[in-house]
Amino acid sequence: MSRRAAAKEGSSSAYTSFQQKRRAQALDRQKNAREDKVQQLRTLALAAIQDDAEAMHEDTQQQPQNRQQQRHRRRGQQQQQQQELPQDTQLYGMDGVNPLQLGGSMMKAYFARQLMQPEWMSDIPQDLGSSWLVMPRPEGKRCLVISTGNYTYARSRTGALLLRFPSKLPGGGPGTSGGESCYCVLDCILQEQEQRIQHQHNQQQQQQRVGMDADMAPAGESTPSQPQQHSANGSSSSSSSGGCTFFIQDVLAWRGYSLVDCGAEFRLFWLASKLQEEAGGSSSSSSWSLDGGNPGPSHSHRFKLLPYWHATPDGLAAAARAGAAAAAAAAAAAGGCPGYVQDGVYLRHVEGHYSQGGGCTPLALLWKDAGCSRYLLDTDGDGVVPEFQQLVLAYQGPPTDGVATADEPPVVLGRLPQEFVQQMGPKLLRPGRLLRFSIRAGGLLFNADGSPAGADLAYEGPANQRRGRADVYTKVLFQWQARRQPLQLEALLAAAVAEQQQQGAGQQQGSSMADD
């Protein structure tokens, strides 16, 4: 009698039914945990297909044009603001937003806002020698590197996932110490494998070009904070061992501890000492295995901290030829060590926080001249410098029909003629559409106070829409100046010397911060 067993019992009793309940609970737990796990990777992989290869390679640095006073005022404001206000967009894990819980495109946008955006230097800061740090800038892809949950993720400037791999960064690979809360976030330049091989040809070229600097072995004066010699302890397998090199230029978080609210000087000091701590535990004594070590099974790509100096005359000079020095060192070590081709220098104000949220900060600056970059002037797709300076602007739509930069607020450099707008039609010419222009004979126009007033623009064609945004004004201005009156290393050195003299001989600048 089947009903007999069910009578008056409902869901009660019988050990087996309780056990069944626990089995079901265990299965639920397993199912959910499985889905969570696969969902994590799904979210990461998803961002990768929404990747925009164009925008990734693009290096749209920016700097709004202003007079020096304005610039300094703004720098002062920014310094003040960051002490008063917490950053509205905090680092991964710090603002309660777990980016893994965001949808693909939202997550991509989230990561895109994490990297600090420097301006281009169009005039020299007055406190260059006393308050700025200078670092060589390798050619490559700027990226955000996150080590967490036993994986290391590299994301492009647009937030797209470039690589996922195990590394020896804390939290970044199997066997690295630390629990869930252990993660690191670094600001890096990625030198890809093929790029590196190609650059090995270029290194020679560059060495010859700046050959007189090649024997500059920095001993004593202007000592870089990180040794540039790389351990030769058996790791000198040939460069065909593969793997990419991440040149670390900044740190956002280390072992779960956020550094975005710290000054640049502290961040770099912290980074250098933490990397050395990590190296202390490894077998290699002179150099942390992350730094220059060759890829291994659990360590497919290498990391290297870039050297930095105070932007004193000596520091500036050392930074400007650091690429060549690294290339020379690489050649001396007979492979395995990452050299790089330099593309100018990266300057940061010592007190400047790591500014996030997508907008440019005047406390971080890019600069290059022909002595420390292969591409002072922008080139086209074929590597040829076009006759006229090219720029990409965004169409603002009716009624103004203006075309403007990506700054906030946008700098309007011109307006599309009525008949042109009609000819293109609303389908092709939606607001936000990116258009390519060249600057003709009329050049850039300025107001009396030096602020931008427009430009003599000629329409060249539609830009690749997938790059995401127009050029910023400081980039346009830097390129404009570079074609006419480039800001040479000598000018920077002179400014630093003048500042030193002004402040008297009491200070000994130029020593490494890490040694302090």
Added chain:
Amino acid sequence: MAAPVEVTQLLLHAQDPDANVRSLAEQKISQFQEHDYPGFLASLAAELSSLAKPADSRRLAGLVLKNTLDAKDESRKAELQARWGAVDPTLKNQIREALLSTLQMEPQDVRHTAALVLAKVAAIDLPRREWPNLISSLLANMSATPPHHGVRQATLETLGYVCEEMASINEEVLAPEQINMVLTAVVAGMRPDEPSDDARLAATTALQNAIEFAEHNFDNESERNYIMQMVCQGASARDERIRIASFTCLHEIAANYYAKLPAYMGEVFAISVKAINEDSEDVGLQAVEFWSTLCDIELDLADEDDPAEINHHFIKAVVPHLVPVLLKQLTKQDEGQEQEETAWNLAMASGTCLGLLARTAEDAIVPQVMPFVTENIGKNTTAEDWRLREAATFAFGSILEGPSPRSLAEIVRQAMGFLLAAMKDPHPYVRDTTAWTIGRVFEFQHDAGNTDVPELITRETLPQVAQVLLGGLGDQVHIAVRVCDAIGRLAEGFTGYAGQSSPLSPFFKEIITNLLNASSRSDPSHGDSTRLQISAFEAINDMVRAASPDTLDTVGQLTPVFLQEIAKTFNMVTASGEQREKQAELQGQLCGVLQVIMQKLSEVEQYKAAVLQYADQIMETLLRVFGNQTCSVHEEAMLAVGAFTYACGRQFTKYLPSLYPYLKMGLMNHQEWQVCLSTVGVLGDISRNVETDLLPYCDEIMQLLIHNLGSNDVHRSIKPQILSTFGDLALVLGDSFEKYLETVKRMLSQAMHLSVMQAQSSADDDFLDYNNELRIGILEAYSGIFQGLGPGKADLQMKSEVPLIIEFANSIGRDATLDDTVVRNCVNLLGDICTVVNHVGPILRQARTNDWEKLLNYCSDSGHLLGDTEWAINAVHTAVEQAA
């Protein structure tokens, strides 16, 4: 030609009271069977059909013969049937004739044995079209003149058994005209003017088995009318056995021809009410069962909601008339019956039926039952009035499931006070039913997470409730068991309570303490304290599952308590097998509680520490439980390990070396498939938590899993779970999984092939369910692999599999009814593929069919699936657009 041998003595010895004689005879019989199968068959048939032999040896000859033709075990049965099939046709004919002739011979019980054997031979021969004249030979017995009652009875039995055998064969063996003739003979035997009650009973019983084949006859109104008339008349036959059998026929008819019933419901109602009110208990029980069966049918119809299947809503119509009849039966309790778990009488059956009526008729039942409840629940004028109080309470408890919570909310609110007071009723039967009813009230009317219904148990009412329940834990054991259940349901109702502190929190510790005390109660008045222990532990589990954040500290304190309890079990006396079994069961319950505690604490990050502070002790204890069994692995301990891994995370790595032998043993335990299944699941838990630290064990684990997947000894339910586990391992091992990839790819493509074939030859629901499990396993495995390998590697290693997977998705898309979980997993897998593999668009476009698109559309159109799958739908669309 096999010559029969004298076997009389041998068979008689096989029934000898002396065990030595018996076993020697049994041995000789089986030797005979092995060495000379044809001779063996011929001898048994000769014995059975020989009037001169003793009835005992003839009967046993028949039974032995029957056992050479059939076995419970399917593979053994197939073997026996094949062996009979290979027997020389002449001998087979000889045996068939002997069987038919035995039907004509006295005594009756030998005829009966022959009927059983005949059906077994028919089960083999008829599908092979080898005994074409069987049915006509049997029918000849029925029309013989003068009629012989004994022969007719045995023939009707044979017809019934043959129908029963045919029903278990899927193909249609009997020709329509054969079925017609069988039914005519059977129904003729059921006529009221049948002189032999035994023959009429045999006919009625045969009809139960034949009804399934009577589709054509039930389509014909006059034939149907005649059959129904015979059945209904049987319900008032002189012989009680015939009345019982007639109601059983009605169950079968309702189950098979529900749609044809309307014309007969008036009469069926009348005879069933008469049986319930006036007939013997056994007949009354079958009459009540008819209505319960009808409820089952209408509940299924309401569930499936298939417009092609008519629901006549008989139950709704009958409720006002049937309910009073049933309520009257509730007062016919057998005193002391509440303590017997297997008690079954009209009162119990009527209460059960009332519960089914409530589920079927829903709100309509409430006004029919409540007057009886309010009138009787407080009756206390005579000593026998406890029957009224108990009946009223039982009636109330029975209708709590079915009617909408809204329609009952106010009534239940008013009844609560009454019920709580009744827990002090002088009669234990009333207290027992009251405790059961309170549990049902909590189960169906108390859900703090449901804002649609006003809260039944509030901070104001809970103190009294708690006090009464805690008191009830000290009552007689069978009542305390029900109180434990009620506490469990009470806790369950607070599971959905949002906030730091539920109304249960202030009583949390006290209730748990009392449950612990109850679990260790040994009541001399009642031998069965195990049941109380089980119920008390499960109530603790429910309390823990429902614990709100402010009681998690108390939950944390339970860990050492239960570790201590487990330690105590090792002091139990374990001399006998039964005692060892008892120890293992108690350890299982305790590990179960430990599992629930650890899972609860691990869900909250800061309470993981509460588990971790005892980590070594927990693992030592669980290992000791494992070590206590020599050839098996304790499943509950294994599940506890699974829960433990979530508290530990990667730290679990240090326990891997000591656990691994048991993990391996569990994976190899094919006999106890639940143990194996749970172990596979726990392996997934471990992998998620220790990740690559599992690597040193993976070669062997993968070998075991792959072996299990290919083995016929392994229960099929385990196989989908193994595939999912491949996904788990691929996900956490990443590149290190590559060395298993070729094998796993092969396994998966075999599994996909099997699944696609199964989907094409779709059979019964059971098969479809299993295929869906298999599909989920396959889909989870692939998702794990694609995502575990990541963008570059997946493109390189897995792209070649993509066309196969798309065909697999197509097969799923062709399902008549899509399963949500399968579809969601499948769409997500397509999303995975489009995300990590390049240029999937062209492959999707080139697929043989585009049934996979149905899956995407199904998710797009479904509100609840879209959220989980939108990303995947977009990813697939992007891939397809890029290919355009």
